[in-house]
Amino acid sequence: MTNHAGGVEGLPREKVEQFDRELSRILDRYPPDRKASAMIPALRLGQTLFGYVSPAVQALAAERLGTSPARAEEVATFYVMLETHPFGKHLVEVCTSVSCSLSGGDRLWGYLQQKLALAGAGSTPDGRFTLREAECLGSCGTAPAMLVDEEMYEQLTPQKVDQILGGLK
Amino acid sequence: MSETLILSARWGKPGSAKLENYRADGGYQALDKALGMEPVAVVEEVKKSNLRGRGGAGFATGLKWTFLPKDIRPRYLTVNADESEPGTFKDRYIMEHDPHMLLEGIAITCLALDIHLAYIYIRGEFAKQARALEAAIAEARAAGIIGPRLLGKKDFALDVHVHRGAGAYICGEESALLESLEGKKGYPRLKPPFPAVVGLWGKPTIINNVETIANVPWIVQHGGEAFAALGVGKSGGTRLFGVSGHVNRPGVYEKPVAYNLKKLIMEDAGGVLGGRKLKAVIPGGSSAPVLAAHEIDISMEFDAVKAAGSMSGSGGVIVFDESACMVRALARLARFYAEESCGQCTPCREGTNWMEGMLHRIEAGHAGAADVARLEQVANSIAGNTICALGDAAAMPVQSFLKKFKPEFLAHCELRRCPCGDTAWGLTQEPRDAVAGPMRYAR
Numbered sequence: 081m082t083n084h085a086g087g088v089e090g091l092p093r094e095k096v097e098q099f100d101r102e103l104s105r106i107l108d109r110y111p112p113d114r115k116a117s118a119m120i121p122a123l124r125l126g127q128t129l130f131g132y133v134s135p136a137v138q139a140l141a142a143e144r145l146g147t148s149p150a151r152a153e154e155v156a157t158f159y160v161m162l163e164t165h166p167f168g169k170h171l172v173e174v175c176t177s178v179s180c181s182l183s184g185g186d187r188l189w190g191y192l193q194q195k196l197a198l199a200g201a202g203s204t205p206d207g208r209f210t211l212r213e214a215e216c217l218g219s220c221g222t223a224p225a226m227l228v229d230e231e232m233y234e235q236l237t238p239q240k241v242d243q244i245l246g247g248l249k
Numbered sequence: 250m251s252e253t254l255i256l257s258a259r260w261g262k263p264g265s266a267k268l269e270n271y272r273a274d275g276g277y278q279a280l281d282k283a284l285g286m287e288p289v290a291v292v293e294e295v296k297k298s299n300l301r302g303r304g305g306a307g308f309a310t311g312l313k314w315t316f317l318p319k320d321i322r323p324r325y326l327t328v329n330a331d332e333s334e335p336g337t338f339k340d341r342y343i344m345e346h347d348p349h350m351l352l353e354g355i356a357i358t359c360l361a362l363d364i365h366l367a368y369i370y371i372r373g374e375f376a377k378q379a380r381a382l383e384a385a386i387a388e389a390r391a392a393g394i395i396g397p398r399l400l401g402k403k404d405f406a407l408d409v410h411v412h413r414g415a416g417a418y419i420c421g422e423e424s425a426l427l428e429s430l431e432g433k434k435g436y437p438r439l440k441p442p443f444p445a446v447v448g449l450w451g452k453p454t455i456i457n458n459v460e461t462i463a464n465v466p467w468i469v470q471h472g473g474e475a476f477a478a479l480g481v482g483k484s485g486g487t488r489l490f491g492v493s494g495h496v497n498r499p500g501v502y503e504k505p506v507a508y509n510l511k512k513l514i515m516e517d518a519g520g521v522l523g524g525r526k527l528k529a530v531i532p533g534g535s536s537a538p539v540l541a542a543h544e545i546d547i548s549m550e551f552d553a554v555k556a557a558g559s560m561s562g563s564g565g566v567i568v569f570d571e572s573a574c575m576v577r578a579l580a581r582l583a584r585f586y587a588e589e590s591c592g593q594c595t596p597c598r599e600g601t602n603w604m605e606g607m608l609h610r611i612e613a614g615h616a617g618a619a620d621v622a623r624l625e626q627v628a629n630s631i632a633g634n635t636i637c638a639l640g641d642a643a644a645m646p647v648q649s650f651l652k653k654f655k656p657e658f659l660a661h662c663e664l665r666r667c668p669c670g671d672t673a674w675g676l677t678q679e680p681r682d683a684v685a686g687p688m689r690y691a692r
C-alpha cells in the first residue's frame with residue numbers, strides 16, 4: 081500500500097489516519113466487494129472528524145471506497161445531515177412539522193430565532209450555533225421535538241430549551 | 250378479557266433492551282421453535298397470520314415472501330426503520346425498548362427465507378435507537394445467537410448490521426432505500442422488477458417495516474391462527490397506533506388492527522384538547538387523505554379505512570381541533586413534500602414546489618379563488634404520474650383538504666389574511682403528558 085495519509089490535500093495526517101482506522105470497522109458491515117455501500121457512514125465519519133464534508137473529505141471517502149468523487153458529491157449534497165459547508169459548533173434543529181407545530185413547534189422556532197438573534201435559519205456570528213427547521217423527527221407524540229448535535233430532545237418548552245442550550249459547552 | 254399486547258408489553262420495564270431480561274421473559278424461544286420447523290412451515294404460519302405490512306402499504310407479508318425467486322442466492326433482508334412520515338413515531342419504541350424482539354424476528358425471517366445477511370436501515374436522526382440496536386446485535390453475537398450458528402444450535406450463518414441514513418424521507422421508499430444502502434443518493438427505481446426479484450446489489454431482497462418483523466416471533470410462538478384471530482378478515486394482529494396533535498394524551502397505543510378510530514382518539518388518547526370540538530383527522534401518516542370529524546367512526550383496519558376514502562398507512566393519527574387552520578396545516582405539509590421530493594420526476598419536483606408556493610400565498614391572503622382551483626389542478630396532475638408513491642403522497646393531502654375544507658381556503662382569499670392569525674396551529678400549543686404503550690412521559 082502506498083501512503084495515502086496526507087495525500088488528500090489539506091487534511092491533517094493524524095485525522096486521516098483516524099478516519100482510516102474507524103472506516104475499517106465500518107467496512108466490516110459490508111461485503112468486501114461492496115465497499116461503496118459505506119458512503120453515507122464514511123461521509124458522516126468525515127464530517128465528525130474534519131468538521132464538514134468538504135470536497136477533500138468527499139475525495140478521501142471516494143478514494144477509500146474505490147468509487148468516484150462524483151459519487152461522493154452526489155451523496156454529500158443529497159442528504160440533509162451531511163454538511164458541505166462549515167457550520168456552527170452546535171447544530172440546533174427544531175421540528176416544525178405538523179404534529180410538533182400543533183404542540184408549539186412553530187412557536188419554539190420563533191423563540192429560538194429570538195434567543196439566538198437570528199432571522200430564520202443560519203449561524204450566530206460567533207460561530208457557536210447553527211439553527212434550522214427540521215422535518216418530522218419521529219417524536220410526534222412527545223412533541224415538540226428538536227435535535228441538538230444529533231441528539232433528540234422532546235416535550236420542549238422555552239424553559240427546557242434554555243436549560244439544554246445553557247448546558248452546552 | 251385482557252388485551253393482547255404483542256409489541257409494547259415490555260416497554261419501560263427496567264433493562265428491557267438487555268438480552269438476559271429478554272430471555273428471562275421468554276425471548277428467543279420462538280427462534281428455538283423455528284429451528285425445529287421446516288422453513289416453509291414458518292412462511293406458512295406467517296401467511297395464515299394475515300400479517301400485513303406496517304410500513305404504509307399494508308401488503309400481505311407472507312405473500313411478499315413467496316415472491317422470492319426459487320433458486321437465486323444470495324438473498325437479503327432489509328428492515329425499514331426510516332420512520333420519517335410526519336405523524337409516525339412507533340418503530341422507534343420497539344428499537345429502543347425491545348430491540349431483541351426485532352432481532353429475533355429478523356433471525357426467524359432469515360432462517361425461513363434462507364437469508365444470511367440482513368440490514369436495518371435506520372433514519373440518521375435516530376441516534377439513541379441505533380445505539381440500542383447495535384448493543385443488542387453485539388449481545389446476540391457474543392451469546393452465539395447470531396453469527397456462524399443460530400442460537401448455538403444450527404449451522405446457519407447470519408449477520409445483521411445497522412445502516413444509518415442521513416436525513417431523507419424518500420429513503421423510506423423501498424427502492425430508494427436500496428439505492429441509499431448501496432451508497433448512492435436516494436432515487437427510487439422503476440418497478441417492476443420488485444425488490445423481491447431484483448433488490449440490494451441486484452439480488453432478491455425482502456424489505457419489511459420494523460413493526461412487521463417484530464410480530465414474527467409471536468406468530469411463530471403462538472401460531473398464525475392466533476394472530477389472525479386478533480384481527481378481522483384479511484388483517485391479523487395488533488398495531489401500534491400513534492396519536493398526535495390536539496389530543497389530551499398523545500402517544501402510541503397498541504390495539505387490535507380493526508380498532509375503532511373514534512374510540513382511539515376520544516377514549517384512549519383522552520379526547521380533544523380543551524374540550525374543543527374535533528375538526529379533522531389524518532388517520533395514517535401525513536400522506537393519508539384527511540377525514541372530517543363526522544367520518545371517524547370507522548375501523549382502522551386497512552380495507553375499512555380505504556373504504557372510508559383514506560388509508561391507515563403507517564398508523565400515525567394526527568388530530569386537529571376546531572381552532573386549527575387547515576390551510577396552515579396543508580401549507581406546512583406541502584412544504585414537507587417539496588423539500589423531500591428527490592427531484593427525479595418532473596411532475597413531482599415541479600408540482601410539489603408549485604403547490605408549496607400557492608399554499609403559502611393562499612395562507613398569507615395573497616391569492617384568489619382561481620389559485621385555489623389551480624392548486625387542485627396541479628395536485629391532480631402529479632398523482633399517478635411519478636416513479637414512486639411520493640408524488641401521490643404529496644397530492645392526496647391537497648386533494649382531500651380541498652374536498653373537505655374548501656370554504657377555509659376561500660375565506661383566506663376573501664379576507665386577504667388567515668382568519669386564525671397567531672393561533673393557526675390551535676388555541677393550545679404546548680407539550681402534553683404523553684404515552685407509549687405502558688410508559689408515561691410527563692411533560
Ligand SMILES: Cc1cc2nc3c(=O)[nH]c(=O)nc-3n(C[C@H](O)[C@H](O)[C@H](O)COP(=O)(O)O)c2cc1C
Nearest residue numbers: 302303304329331332333421422423457458461638
Ligand atoms: C415516500 C415513501 C416513504 C416511505 N417511508 C417508509 C418508512 O419510513 N418506513 C417504512 O417502513 N415504510 C415506508 N414506506 C413504504 C415502503 O416503501 C415499503 O412499502 C415498506 O417498507 C414495506 O414494508 P412492509 O410491507 O412491512 O410495510 C414509504 C413509502 C413511500 C412511497
Ligand code: FES
Nearest residue numbers: 175180217219220
Ligand atoms: S412532527 Fe415533529 S417529530 Fe413528528
